[in-house]
Amino acid sequence: MQENDKALQSFLIESDENLGQLEQDIVALERSPRDNDRIASAFRAIHTIKGTCGFFGFSHLETLSHALEDLLGAMRDGDVQMDLPHATVLLDGVDEIRVFLKRIHDDGNDGDPAPQALMLRLHRLIPDRAQTGAATHPPPSASLNSEPESLEQPEPPLSPLHDEEPENNGGAHTTMAETTVRVDVVLLDKLMNVVGELVLTRNQLLQHTASQNDAQLVNLSQRLNMVTSELQEGLMQTRMQPIRNAWSTYPRLLLDLERKTGKRVTPVLKGGDTELDRSLLEAIRDPLIHLVRNAVDHGIESPEKRRAQGKPETGTLTLSAYHESGNVTVEISDDGAGLDSEKIIRRALEIGLVRPEQVEQLSEQEKIRYIFEPGFSTAETVSDLSGRGVGLDVVRTNVERIGGSIDIKSLTGRGTTLKLKIPLTLAIVPALIVRCLHQRFAIPQANLMEVVYVESDRLDKDIETVHDALVYRLRGRLLPLVDMRSLMQMGDRETEKDQFILVLTADQQEFGLLVDDVRDTEEIVVKPLGKLLKDNPCFAGATIMGDGRVALILDVKSTADFAGVTRHERKLRHQENPLAADTQPIRAAENYLLVRPDGTSGRSAISLSKVSRLEEISTDRIEYSAGREVIQYRGGILPLIRLDNHHDIRPDDQDIIRIVVQPTEFGEVGLVVNDIIDIVSDDEAAMQQNGKTEGILGTGILQGRVTDFIDCDSLFKRFHGTHGNEDSNGS
Amino acid sequence: MEANQLICTFSVAEKHYGVVVDHVQEVLANHQITDIPLAPPGVLGLMNIRGRIVPAIALRKVLRLPGENEDDNTINIIINHGGEQVGLMVDRIGDIVSVLPEEIEPPPETLKGAPRKFMRGVFPVQGTLYLLLDLDTLLADELCSRSASRAAHSLLQ
Numbered sequence: 001m002q003e004n005d006k007a008l009q010s011f012l013i014e015s016d017e018n019l020g021q022l023e024q025d026i027v028a029l030e031r032s033p034r035d036n037d038r039i040a041s042a043f044r045a046i047h048t049i050k051g052t053c054g055f056f057g058f059s060h061l062e063t064l065s066h067a068l069e070d071l072l073g074a075m076r077d078g079d080v081q082m083d084l085p086h087a088t089v090l091l092d093g094v095d096e097i098r099v100f101l102k103r104i105h106d107d108g109n110d111g112d113p114a115p116q117a118l119m120l121r122l123h124r125l126i127p128d129r130a131q132t133g134a135a136t137h138p139p140p141s142a143s144l145n146s147e148p149e150s151l152e153q154p155e156p157p158l159s160p161l162h163d164e165e166p167e168n169n170g171g172a173h174t175t176m177a178e179t180t181v182r183v184d185v186v187l188l189d190k191l192m193n194v195v196g197e198l199v200l201t202r203n204q205l206l207q208h209t210a211s212q213n214d215a216q217l218v219n220l221s222q223r224l225n226m227v228t229s230e231l232q233e234g235l236m237q238t239r240m241q242p243i244r245n246a247w248s249t250y251p252r253l254l255l256d257l258e259r260k261t262g263k264r265v266t267p268v269l270k271g272g273d274t275e276l277d278r279s280l281l282e283a284i285r286d287p288l289i290h291l292v293r294n295a296v297d298h299g300i301e302s303p304e305k306r307r308a309q310g311k312p313e314t315g316t317l318t319l320s321a322y323h324e325s326g327n328v329t330v331e332i333s334d335d336g337a338g339l340d341s342e343k344i345i346r347r348a349l350e351i352g353l354v355r356p357e358q359v360e361q362l363s364e365q366e367k368i369r370y371i372f373e374p375g376f377s378t379a380e381t382v383s384d385l386s387g388r389g390v391g392l393d394v395v396r397t398n399v400e401r402i403g404g405s406i407d408i409k410s411l412t413g414r415g416t417t418l419k420l421k422i423p424l425t426l427a428i429v430p431a432l433i434v435r436c437l438h439q440r441f442a443i444p445q446a447n448l449m450e451v452v453y454v455e456s457d458r459l460d461k462d463i464e465t466v467h468d469a470l471v472y473r474l475r476g477r478l479l480p481l482v483d484m485r486s487l488m489q490m491g492d493r494e495t496e497k498d499q500f501i502l503v504l505t506a507d508q509q510e511f512g513l514l515v516d517d518v519r520d521t522e523e524i525v526v527k528p529l530g531k532l533l534k535d536n537p538c539f540a541g542a543t544i545m546g547d548g549r550v551a552l553i554l555d556v557k558s559t560a561d562f563a564g565v566t567r568h569e570r571k572l573r574h575q576e577n578p579l580a581a582d583t584q585p586i587r588a589a590e591n592y593l594l595v596r597p598d599g600t601s602g603r604s605a606i607s608l609s610k611v612s613r614l615e616e617i618s619t620d621r622i623e624y625s626a627g628r629e630v631i632q633y634r635g636g637i638l639p640l641i642r643l644d645n646h647h648d649i650r651p652d653d654q655d656i657i658r659i660v661v662q663p664t665e666f667g668e669v670g671l672v673v674n675d676i677i678d679i680v681s682d683d684e685a686a687m688q689q690n691g692k693t694e695g696i697l698g699t700g701i702l703q704g705r706v707t708d709f710i711d712c713d714s715l716f717k718r719f720h721g722t723h724g725n726e727d728s729n730g731s
Numbered sequence: 732m733e734a735n736q737l738i739c740t741f742s743v744a745e746k747h748y749g750v751v752v753d754h755v756q757e758v759l760a761n762h763q764i765t766d767i768p769l770a771p772p773g774v775l776g777l778m779n780i781r782g783r784i785v786p787a788i789a790l791r792k793v794l795r796l797p798g799e800n801e802d803d804n805t806i807n808i809i810i811n812h813g814g815e816q817v818g819l820m821v822d823r824i825g826d827i828v829s830v831l832p833e834e835i836e837p838p839p840e841t842l843k844g845a846p847r848k849f850m851r852g853v854f855p856v857q858g859t860l861y862l863l864l865d866l867d868t869l870l871a872d873e874l875c876s877r878s879a880s881r882a883a884h885s886l887l888q
Contacts, residue, residue: 197782439766488768527784530815532774532875533767542765542777542784550765550777550784 011052012105013182015097018045020248023094027251029075030087039082043072049097058110061100067122068093079127088259089121091252185278188239195228195235196428196525202228203546232428236277243321243330244272246285250292254317257296264303264313265296270320276328276424283402284330284422287395291332291418292317294392299336299416309413311335327404328424333417339410341367348373357713358609361663368408372396400557403429403446431524431553433545434502435517436484437491440551442524442543443502447556449510451518452501459495463514466679472501472512476613479503481512482563488538506560513559522546526553537562592709593660594702596675597643603677604643604708605700606660612668613661614676620655631670633661640670641719643695643710664716671712736832738854740825740861741808744796747825747861749854754810754866758824762787762807773874778818780809787818793874794846812866830854835863 025042029035046069053062068090074080096114103111113119202225209221247269254265300306300315307313321330341364348354348370354362374393399406404422423429423446431442432451452474454462463481464471470481481501483493494516501512524543529536540555592605593614621631622640629640640659659670695718697711737752764776764787773793778785787807791798807818835852842850849872851865869875 200782439768490768529777529784530786530817531813532786532788532817532870533770535771535876536767537769539767544779544782544784548779549763550779552765552767552777 008056008104008108011056012101015049015052015101018049019094019097019101021045023091023252024248026082026087026090026094027255029082030084030255033082036076039072039076043069043076046072053110058100058104060113061097061104061110064093064096064100064114064119067119067126068097070126071122074127080125084259086125087255089118089125091255092118093122183238188235191235192239195232196527198228199232199428199525200544200548204548207546236428239277239279240275241278241281242272243274243276243281243328244269246281246288247272247319249289250319253289253292254296257293261296262302263296263300263315265300265315265317268316268318270318271322274321274323274328276422280402280422280424283398284404284420287398287420288330288332290392290395292319295332295334295336295416295418299334299338301337323424324421328422330420330422331417332420333415335415338412338414338416339368339371339408340412341410344368344370357607357711360713360716361610365409368410371408372406403444428523428525430521431543432502432521433519433551434500434515435519436488436515439490440519440545440549441484441515442522442551442553443504443513444540444553444556445521447504447506449503449505452503452512454499454501456496456498459499463499463501469679470514471679473614474503474512476615478608478611478613479510479512480565481514482559482565483514485514485516487559487563504556504560506557509560509565511560511563511565524551524553592702593679594677594707595658595660595673596677597673597708597710602708603702603705604673604710605702606662606671606710606712608679610662610712611660612663615659615661615670616656617659618655619657622657629672631659633668633670636668638668638670639719640672641715642672662712662716664712669716669719671710671715735829736835737827738830738861738863739808739827740856741806741819741821742823742825743790743794743821744798745822746794746796747856747859748790748821749825749828749861749863750808750810750819750866751863752827754812756809756811756816759807759809759818761805762818764805771873771875773872775820778807780816780818783816785809785816785818787820788870788875790819790821793869793872794849795844810866812870817870828856830856838862 022042022045025038025045029038029042032038046065050062050065050069053059053065071080071086071090075082075086080086096118100110100114103109202221205221206225209217212218250267250269254267257263258265295317296315300317301309301311303313306315316335318333319331321328323329345354345359345362345367348367349356349359353370353373359367372392372395374391396406399420399422402422404420407419407421408416409419410416430445432445432448434441434443452472462472464473470483472479472481479501485491486493493514497516500515500518502515502518503510503512522545526541527543528541529539533539538555538559539552540558541553542550543553545551593608593611595604595606596602597604615633617631622629623631625637625639629642630637631640632638638659638661658673658676660673660676661668661670695711695715697709699706699708738749739752739755740747740749742748759778759780762778762780764778766776767774767786770776773789775787775789778787790796806821806824808821808824809816809818835854838847838850838853849864849869851863854861854863
C-alpha cells in the first residue's frame with residue numbers, strides 16, 4: 001500500500017514535470033514548427049504520462065493523453081504541422097491533464113472522463129491514419145482502443161528519439177539519476193533548522209573558548225567554526241533554485257495572453273540562472289505572474305496602435321534577474337505605453353488616497369506609486385486578464401512580507417519597468433544588535449539606512465519634543481522619531497545619557513528609532529515566535545545570541561505602522577472615521593506646524609506634509625530680485641513669501657527670520673514666519689471653513705487658541721501669479 | 732479497563748495542579764527568560780531551549796492567583812502543545828502520580844470564576860485534591876494570546 005502511495009506520488013511529481021516540459025515544447029513549436037528535437041521531446045513527455053496512467057489504471061486520463069500523443073505523433077511523422085490552433089488545443093489538453101492530476105492527488109482516482117468538447121476538438125485535428133493506428137509505421141500502440149499494455153510495446157522506431165525513450169533505461173536518463181537525487185523540501189527545511197542550531201552552538205562555544213586559556217580547545221573550536229560555516233553554506237546552496245524555475249511557465253502564459261488580447265509579445269529572459277532560496281522563489285512566483293499579466297494587458301499596446309506610433313508591432317517583455325548588493329533584483333520591463341500619472345492621480349483622488357491640495361506637490365514618481373495602494377484598481381484597468389481581484393497592492397504586500405521592496409519607473413510612450421528587490425534568503429539575515437534599557441534587539445540591516453549618535457548634552461537641542469511628537473532634523477529634513485522605550489512600554493524616554501537614532505525605512509517612509517546603545521552587526525538565525533505571540537505588533541521573530549540569550553527581531557514595517565509613522569496608518573485611521581471625513585473634508589488626519597506669522601500674537605497652522613525644511617537665516621542674507629525678496633539657498637535662489645503681505649523689511653524687528661521651506665510645482669519657496677511655536681496633531685483641530693479669505697483655508701481652535709489654517713496652494717498660486725515667470729506654466 | 736493516567740503534579744500559590752504527563756517534555760529550573768515588550772500579560776518572556784524559542788507562561792497570572800513569581804527560584808514545565816513548546820512557570824514541582832480514570836471527577840460546582848474553564852477535573856492524591864488543567868483552553872485564554880499592546884497604539888498621535 002505504502003509502496004503504491006510512493007509510486008503514485010512520484011507519478012504525480014514526474015507528470016507535473018513532464019507537463020511543464022510539454023508545455024514549453026508546444027509553445028516553442030508554435031513559433032518554430034520544424035524543430036524536430038522539440039517534437040520528439042514533446043512526444044516523449046506525453047508518452048510517458050500516457051504509459052504510466054495505464055499502469056495505475058487511470059483510464060480517463062489515459063484516453064486524453066492518448067489523444068494528445070496521437071496528435072503529437074502525427075506532427076512527428078510530418079502529417080500535421082504545428083500552428084496556433086493546434087497549439088491551443090494541445091495546451092487546453094495539458095490544462096485538462098493538470099485537472100486530472102489534481103483530482104488524483106486529492107481523491108486518489110481520476111474521476112470523470114475528459115470534457116467531450118475537448119476530445120472532439122482533439123480528434124478533429126488528428127489525421128485519420130494516426131487515429132486508426134494504421135500509420136506509416138508499423139501499427140503498435142497508436143490507437144484509441146489500445147490496451148494499457150501498450151507501455152511495453154515498442155514505439156515506432158524513429159531514429160532521433162529512439163535511444164532516449166523514457167522506459168528505455170538508456171543513456172541520458174541513467175546519468176541524470178547518478179548525479180542528482182530528489183530530496184523532500186521538508187527534510188531540507190529540517191536540516192536548515194538543525195544547522196541553525198549548530199551555528200548558534202558554535203557561536204556560544206567560540207565565546208566560551210575566548211575566555212579559556214587552552215590552545216587545543218581554541219584549535220578545535222576553530223576547526224568546528226570552519227566546518228560549520230561550510231556546512232551552513234552548503235546547505236543554503238541546496239535550497240537555492242534558479243529563478244528560471246519561476247519563469248518556465250511564462251512562454252505559455254504569454255501565448256495565452258496573446259490569444260486573448262490580440263497583442264504580440266516577445267519575451268526576453270535574462271539571468272535565469274540567478275539563484276535564490278526556494279521559499280522566496282515560491283513567495284514571488286504569483287506576484288511575478290501578476291506583473292507579467294499586467295505588463296501585457298495594460299502596458300503593451302495593440303499591434304495597430306504600435307504601428308501607428310512607429311514601434312515594432314510585436315512588443316517586448318524583458319525579464320531580468322541579477323545579484324545586487326546582497327539582494328536579488330528582478331526587473332520586468334515592457335516597451336508599452338507607460339503609465340498615465342494623471343489617470344492614476346484622478347483615481348487616487350476619487351477613492352480618497354490623496355487630497356486635492358496635496359496633488360500639486362507630488363512628483364511624477366510619487367503619483368505613479370499610488371497604484372500600489374490598497375483598493376486602487378481603476379475601472380479602466382479591470383479586465384479578464386489582470387482584474388482578478390488582486391491589485392498591485394497585494395503584489396507589494398507579498399514582496400514586502402519577505403523583506404523585499406518594489407519600485408516602478410515609467411516613461412510615457414516608452415514603457416514601464418518594475419523592479420523587485422528580494423533578499424537572498426530568509427533563514428539567516430544580517431542585523432544590527434541594539435540595546436534598549438537592559439534588553440537587546442536585532443534590527444534587520446535591510447531596513448537600516450544610517451545611525452545617528454546624539455550626545456547627552458545635545459539631546460534637548462537636537463531631539464525636539466513638539467507636543468508628544470518627536471522630531472529630528474536630519475540634514476535639514478524633518479525625521480519623525482519614535483522612542484523605543486515608550487513605544488515598547490519599557491520606560492520613559494532617556495534624557496540623561498547618550499542616545500542613538502536608527503534611521504529606518506519602511507514602505508518608502510523614513511523614521512528614526514531612539515535606542516540606548518548600538519552593538520555590532522551579526523548574522524542572525526531567524527526563529528519564529530510561535531502561536532501565542534503571533535498577535536504581537538512589532539516583532540518578526542527571535543534569535544539566539546552568542547551568549548545563549550534570546551533577542552527579539554524588530555519588524556520595521558509593523559513597528560512603523562504600530563507607531564503610526566507610515567502614510568498607510570494615517571490613511572487607515574482616516575478611513576475608520578468616515579463620517580467625520582465626509583462632513584469635514586478639510587479635516588484630514590494630519591500634523592500641523594504652528595507658527596506666528598507676524599509680529600502680532602496671531603497664530604497660523606501649516607500642514608506638516610507641506611513642509612520640507614525649517615531654516616533660520618539672518619536678515620542680511622535677504623537680497624532682491626525683480627522686486628521680490630529672495631535668498632541664496634543651497635546653491636539656488638529661494639523666493640520668500642511673507643504671510644502678512646508686508647513686503648518691506650523691518651530690520652528693527654529681528655536679525656533672524658525663520659523660514660518654512662516648502663516644495664511647490666514651481667520649485668521651492670520659503671514662507672517667512674515670525675516664530676515657530678509647535679507641532680500639533682489634528683486631533684484637536686476643530687476647523688471651520690470661513691469666508692473666502694485668500695490664503696486661508698479656515699479658522700479653528702488649536703491648543704485653546706484661535707488659529708488660521710494656511711492654504712499653501714492658493715498662496716503659492718497667488719504668489720506665482722504676481723511674480724512668476726510665464727515660461728514655467730508650460731511644465 | 733482503561734489504563735491509569737499519569738499526571739505530573741505541581742503547585743502554584745500553595746494550590747495543587749496537574750497536567751497529563753504525555754504533554755510534558757521536561758522540567759527546567761531557573762532558566763534564563765527574556766522579556767517581550769508588548770506581550771500578552773500571561774506571557775512572561777522567551778526562553779532558549781536548545782536552540783528553540785519557547786515562550787514562558789506565568790501560570791499564576793493566567794490562573795488569576797495572587798502574588799508574584801519568585802525571581803530566583805522559578806521552575807518551568809516545558810510542555811508540547813500542538814507541535815509547539817510552551818513553558819509553564821510554577822512554584823514547586825510535585826510527583827508524577829498514577830490516577831485511575833474514574834478517580835478524576837468534574838470540577839465542583841463551588842469552583843467559580845475564570846479559572847473554572849481551565850479545569851478538566853479534580854483528582855485526589857493522598858487526601859489532597861488536585862486540579863487537572865486543560866491546556867487547550869488555558870493557552871487559548873486571552874491573557875496568553877491577546878497582545879496587551881493594542882491599547883497603547885496611539886502613542887504618537
